Amino acid sequence: MYKFRLMTESEKNEKDSYGNVPEGGEWIYAIGTNEEKYALFLGKMITLFGKPDDLSDDWENMYNYEIAAEDEDGKKLFIMIYHGSGGPSYCIPRHDISEDVRDIYVEMAKELVAYIESAEPADYVHKSVYYDVGVKITYTVKYGVARVDSELPEDFDPEDFM
Numbered sequence: 397m398y399k400f401r402l403m404t405e406s407e408k409n410e411k412d413s414y415g416n417v418p419e420g421g422e423w424i425y426a427i428g429t430n431e432e433k434y435a436l437f438l439g440k441m442i443t444l445f446g447k448p449d450d451l452s453d454d455w456e457n458m459y460n461y462e463i464a465a466e467d468e469d470g471k472k473l474f475i476m477i478y479h480g481s482g483g484p485s486y487c488i489p490r491h492d493i494s495e496d497v498r499d500i501y502v503e504m505a506k507e508l509v510a511y512i513e514s515a516e517p518a519d520y521v522h523k524s525v526y527y528d529v530g531v532k533i534t535y536t537v538k539y540g541v542a543r544v545d546s547e548l549p550e551d552f553d554p555e556d557f558m
Contacts, residue, residue, distance in 0.1 A: 398465040398507055402445055403474060407464055413471035414497055418462075418487035424509055425483055435535035435542035437484045439517025441477065447520075455524040455533055456481045465504050473504050477512075516540060 411417055425433060441448075441461060448459040458479035465473045476487040486509070488501040522535045530549040535542065 398467055398473075398504055400444070400463055400465050400508055400511060403462040403464045407472070407474070408462060412464075412474040414473070414489070414493070414500075416474070416489035416493060416497075416501075418474055418476040418489060420490035421478075421480060421485045421487050422505070423482040423485050427482065429483065431533070431535070431544040431546075432542040434479070434483045435537055435544055436517045436540075437512065438479070438522070438535065439520060439537040439542070440512050440515040442518040442520060443515045444512060451522065453524050455479075455526040455531075456528075458522075458524055463508065465508060473501060475501075475505060475508060477508070517542070 424437070438459065441459070445461055445463070448461060451459050456479075460476060460478040463475050463477060465475060467473075473488075478485055478487070486505050488505055489498070493501075517537050517540055519538050520535070521537075524533050524535070525531065526533060530552065532547040534545045536545070537543075
């Protein structure tokens with residue numbers, strides 16, 4: 397069992413108990429997951445960790461949470477939860493670690509995602525743009541229900557992306 401919290405400023409400049417820092421990335425949801433699930437995920441993150449300081453209008457770089465996970469022995473592991481090109485994702489160390497240590501990080505990440513998923517989402521509205529194609533996307537969560545509105549640019553032509 398881990399306790400999860402935002403990293404302190406000093407932790408952001410140090411390595412965790414295993415001497416590692418987060419790198420690489422893994423999608424939390426499979427490709428094709430609906431945007432409503434992404435909107436709810438951010439609402440749950442806001443409930444648990446507050447609104448991110450760097451909340452962006454760039455859909456592919458919408459937010460970033462640096463999380464410290466501490467086990468019963470006081471060992472700290474660092475993980476990053478962010479919204480990237482594939483939606484909600486996480487970063488854990490991926491290189492130059494033993495398979496046993498990698499398994500510890502993977503289990504911690506699974507526990508964190510389950511913790512997030514169990515939270516009630518905060519109400520919020522956030523507007524972003526998927527700049528690759530100019531689509532405006534608005535996430536709205538109200539009373540635990542997500543709504544996603546998308547607006548294509550007037551000159552949008554799907555043929556341009558084939």
